[in-house]
Amino acid sequence: MTIEVIKNNGELTVSLNGRLDSTTAGQLLDTFSSELDANVKSLTVDLSRVDYVSSMGLRVLLGAYKTMNGRGMTIAGANQSVIDILRMSGLLKIFKIV
Amino acid sequence: MNKKCAENTVGKKTNAAESFSGERTQSDDITLLTLESIDLEQPETALFDTSSGTEGTARIIDGVDALLTKHGCSVEVRRSIDVVVDELCANITAYAYEGENGPMCVEAKAGSNFIILKFIDSGMEFDPLEHSDPELSDEPMPGGLGLYLVKNLVDEISYRRLDNKNVLTVTKFWNV
Numbered sequence: 161m162t163i164e165v166i167k168n169n170g171e172l173t174v175s176l177n178g179r180l181d182s183t184t185a186g187q188l189l190d191t192f193s194s195e196l197d198a199n200v201k202s203l204t205v206d207l208s209r210v211d212y213v214s215s216m217g218l219r220v221l222l223g224a225y226k227t228m229n230g231r232g233m234t235i236a237g238a239n240q241s242v243i244d245i246l247r248m249s250g251l252l253k254i255f256k257i258v
Numbered sequence: 259m260n261k262k263c264a265e266n267t268v269g270k271k272t273n274a275a276e277s278f279s280g281e282r283t284q285s286d287d288i289t290l291l292t293l294e295s296i297d298l299e300q301p302e303t304a305l306f307d308t309s310s311g312t313e314g315t316a317r318i319i320d321g322v323d324a325l326l327t328k329h330g331c332s333v334e335v336r337r338s339i340d341v342v343v344d345e346l347c348a349n350i351t352a353y354a355y356e357g358e359n360g361p362m363c364v365e366a367k368a369g370s371n372f373i374i375l376k377f378i379d380s381g382m383e384f385d386p387l388e389h390s391d392p393e394l395s396d397e398p399m400p401g402g403l404g405l406y407l408v409k410n411l412v413d414e415i416s417y418r419r420l421d422n423k424n425v426l427t428v429t430k431f432w433n434v
Contacts, residue, residue, distance in 0.1 A: 179319075211337055216404075
C-alpha cells in the first residue's frame with residue numbers, strides 16, 4: 161500500500177492506494193502517529209484507490225477517529241465492499257462518509 | 259439449477275408417472291427431490307504453504323485472489339474473500355503461536371462458482387466457532403470482530419482439530 165499525505169492549513173488528507181488489512185495497517189498507524197497533531201483541524205482519509213478494508217484497517221481508522229476527538233474526520237471514496245464492511249462492523253454511523 | 263428449472267424437472271417426472279399409471283388407484287406415496295450439482299467436476303486446487311506473519315499472509319491473499327480471478331469471480335466477491343483470508347491469517351499470526359511465527363497453510367479448491375479454503379495451523383487448539391459474536395451495539399470494534407466479519411462473508415464455515423492441527427474450512431458460492 162502506498163500512502164500520500166497532503167497538508168493544507170490544518171486540513172490533512174491521507175490518500176491510500178492498495179489494500180488496508182493486517183499486512184498494511186501498520187503503515188497507516190505510523191502515518192497517523194507522525195501526522196495527527198494538535199494543528200490538524202480536520203482529517204480526510206481517501207479510500208478511492210483501496211480495494212478492501214479488513215478489521216485491522218478498521219482499528220487504525222477508529223484510532224484516528226479517537227485521536228481527532230471531535231475534530232472532523234471524513235472517509236472519502238470508499239467502494240461498496242468497504243461500505244459493507246463498515247456497516248457490518250457498526251462503524252458506518254460513526255464516520256462521515258462522502 | 260434455478261427454482262423454475264427444478265419445478266420443471268419435478269413436473270415432468272410427475273406427468274410421466276401419472277401418464278404411466280393412467281386410471282389405476284394410487285397405492286403408495288411418491289417423493290421427488292431435485293438436487294443441484296454444483297460444478298464439482300473439475301475444480302482446481304492450489305496449496306499455499308507458508309509461515310504466519312504479514313509476508314505469508316500477503317502471499318496467500320495474492321494467491322487466492324489470482325485463483326478467484328482465473329475462475330471468473332466478480333471483483334465484489336474477490337474483495338470479500340480477500341477480507342476473509344486476511345482475517346483468518348491475521349488470527350493465526352496473532353494467536354496460534356503466541357506471537358511467534360509458525361506454519362500457516364491454506365488449501366484452496368476453486369470452481370466456476372465456488373471456492374473452498376482450508377486454513378491450517380499447528381498452534382494451540384482454538385475453535386473460533388465456539389466463541390460468541392461480539393455485541394456491536396455496546397462498543398465499536400470489540401474483540402472477535404474479524405471472525406464476525408468472516409462468518410458474515412462466507413456461506414459455510416466449519417472447524418476440526420486434526421492431527422494436532424487447527425483446520426478451519428470456509429466455502430463461498432457465487433452466481434447461484
